[in-house]
Amino acid sequence: MNIESLRILILLSSLLLISCGGASTSVADSNPNGVSPSTTPEPNNSAESQDSTEEPTADSEAAELQLLQEQFRLAIIASSEGRGLEAYILPDSDDYNRIPQDPSNPITAEKVLLGQMLFHDTAFSIAGRAGNEYSGTWSCATCHNSQAGFKPGVPQGIGEGGQGYGANGALRTLLSQFDPLASSEAADFPDIQPIAVPSVLNSGYQNVKLWDGELGNPIGGSVNSTVGDEQLLTADTLRAENSRFLAGLETQAVAGIPFHRMVMEQSTLESTPGYAEFWPSAFGANSLDYRQDAALAIAAFERTLLANEAPFQRWLRGERDQLNTEEIHGGILFFGKAGCTNCHQGPALSSDVFATEAELFFNIGFADFNLNDPRIHGTNDAKSLGRGGFTQDSAYHYHFKIPQLYNLNDAPFYGHGSSFRSIRDVLVYKNVAIPQNFAAAGNLSEDFVPLGLTEEEIDALTSFLTNALRDPNLARYEPRDVPSGSCVTVDPLTVESDWRCEHLSN
Structure with missing residues (x-):
């Protein structure tokens, strides 16, 4: 068993002990009147005994949060290709x-x-x-x-x-x-x-x-x-x-x-x-x-x-109170089940500095400018073909450079054609994985597949992207x-x- 697995096991054990109200009392301690464990106790019909639902204690909530924080930390490390939390930390602007x-x-x-x-x-x-x-x-x-x-x-x-x-x-x-x-x-x-x-x-x-x-x-x-x-x-x-x-x-x-x-x-x-x-x-x-x-x-x-003052950046630096439970759940999904880091890597959650062409450009079927929108002017041109329009390599038609993910909600327009108006809409789209632009359907990126996220998981992921990745200053x-x-x-x-x-x- 490695060190990280042992840490999780210890945290789980602690959480179980706390949620059970402590399991260290002996049989004698729990039977102060000397009643044999096999003796059937007198029934207690009080209202207190009828209510089997116990309110979570502060200790149990703290332990659960600690476990969640650890799961998040391990998910980040697992996606970092051996570089740890440092792989996602933005430097100070004067460093x-x-x-x-x-x-x-x-x-x-x-x-x-x-x-x-x-x-x-x-x-x-x-x-x-x-x-x-x-x-x-x-x-x-x-x-x-x-x-x-x-x-x-x-x-x-x-x-x-x-x-x-x-x-x-x-x-x-x-x-x-x-x-x-x-x-x-x-x-x-x-x-x-x-x-x-x-x-x-x-x-x-x-x-x-x-x-x-x-x-x-x-x-x-x-x-x-x-x-x-x-x-x-x-x-x-x-x-x-x-x-x-x-x-x-x-x-x-x-x-x-x-x-x-x-x-x-x-x-x-x-x-x-x-x-x-x-x-x-x-x-x-x-x-x-x-x-x-x-x-x-x-x-x-x-x-x-x-965006080095975003709550997630502060969390990475050790300020564990910067994210709430929903944002942490969303972060675990981002670095795990949702597969976001298959594309979004590095401190900017865009791509690594030395990323290759194949790691920079993806076709996920986003639409071009909607010329019926009164705020859009002119015509769509060769830019609509993305990377392939520039290189003349048809294998890269409709492939566009992966964007960074911080402060997305400050201007609610997403995609090369501003075809989405909310972060959640983008996530719902990716969860279903049906291209907006059917002309792009012929060579979609292999990672553009249904994600299998529940509505609750989409909400949590939206919260992480909207709040945890927003630098307020x-x-x-x-x-x-x-x-x-x-x-x-x-x-x-x-x-x-x-x-x-x-x-x-x-």
């Missing part, structure tokens, strides 16, 4: 040595601070199609805001062409002056995303980015190493930036600056108040490529966006102001009363 990073972009405090400002500053959105009227009305954080778990608060992200914001971006809408069906080169074509915007929370744990993994080509990287140059380095697309041989976050940032109609070149960075002071400390006196360095700072900041990553003096994150045309713009009216 740079433990945060996954691109060797070409070592994380420093100076880069992180600069990146935080660039990420949230609307001053750089000056390359819009519609002229100066809408300049300065979006930033990286418009579609990756802390209140929405670093996703948009709407099913489809909108940069230029959007207005409004709300508490978590949920009030952002498309301006009528923009035409989502116009040519992508037209002046009135908005910056709308053709697929749901993934969260950048805990995003450093995957080396390629976007749902199809098309961005990211680090030296020594394996995921895109077999993709032909025609697909990997396609001219006049985001993929052309893969020629820089950077990891996914860095490539996404450098490609995203012009794609999202922002300018971060020497002239703008030197002329924008405040940034002349930040730049030398992060990159030295000179820079050969200001846009790339701005992107490296943004990526360094993004790598520190970690992501606002710590959002600055109160930015060096340019512009609005932080949001659209100044419609939210002057928001604290992010309130200084403009003072």
Whole structure:
């Protein structure tokens, strides 16, 4: 018998002893009048004796909880491939040595601070199609805001062409002056995303980015190493930036600056108040490529966006009072019967840093954007084929990159097509395992099978995903102001009363 089995046996024995009210009394002790054990006792017809149901004692409840905690711990260890609880612990956001990073972009405090400002500053959105009227009305954080778990608060992200914001971006809408069906080169074509915007929370744990993994080509990287140059380095697309041989976050940032109609070149960075002071400390006196360095700072900041204050993270660090009984039951299911860790691994519950292509992309039949939804604009395109649409490998048609699982409920849109509105709906879908998108049914991933969960188990798993994995303090990553003096994150045309713009009216 191994040590862990012995621990469980001892706990079970303790629980049995407590629930029986103690079994250590002798026959003599239990028969103080010397009545033989074989003697039939006088019947006791009192109400107390008629009620055979005993209320659980505090000791028995504590022992039961302790046993449940131990079952949870062992389930986590069993799924960790020998690495123990540490396999799922997120580092502190300033523990740079433990945060996954691109060797070409070592994380420093100076880069992180600069990146935080660039990420949230609307001053750089000056390359819009519609002229100066809408300049300065979006930033990286418009579609990756802390209140929405670093996703948009709407099913489809909108940069230029959007207005409004709300508490978590949920009030952002498309301006009528923009035409989502116009040519992508037209002046009135908005910056709308053709697929749901993934969260950048805990995003450093995957080396390629976007749902199809098309961005990211680090030296020594394996995921895109077999993709032909025609697909990997396609001219006049985001993929052309893969020629820089950077990891996914860095490539996404450098490609995203012009794609999202922002300018971060020497002239703008030197002329924008405040940034002349930040730049030398992060990159030295000179820079050969200001846009790339701005992107490296943004990526360094993004790598520190970690949900390390979530109750589950605190539980892993020893704070055993952080989860309630239902959440623990849900956690046991997550790491056990429900098979969630067949796909969701590592500290981000996405995938391990060195995951292979087969471990990163799965086809579980999710639908594309619902074009009948008034909040969805444009058309579905080649992105609908997922990984296979990028690599031209039909075996990966409808395979999409596995997402991280923290703070999911902060923006209730799930899947590459925002086709679900609640965590529980996703779980019910996976429990039944009938694809939404029947076009994807031909090569579903082998793990997409019915789970056999009861309604009660689905409730418990929902509780674990909703509450145990929610960091309540992501606002710590959002600055109160930015060096340019512009609005932080949001659209100044419609939210002057928001604290992010309130200084403009003072």
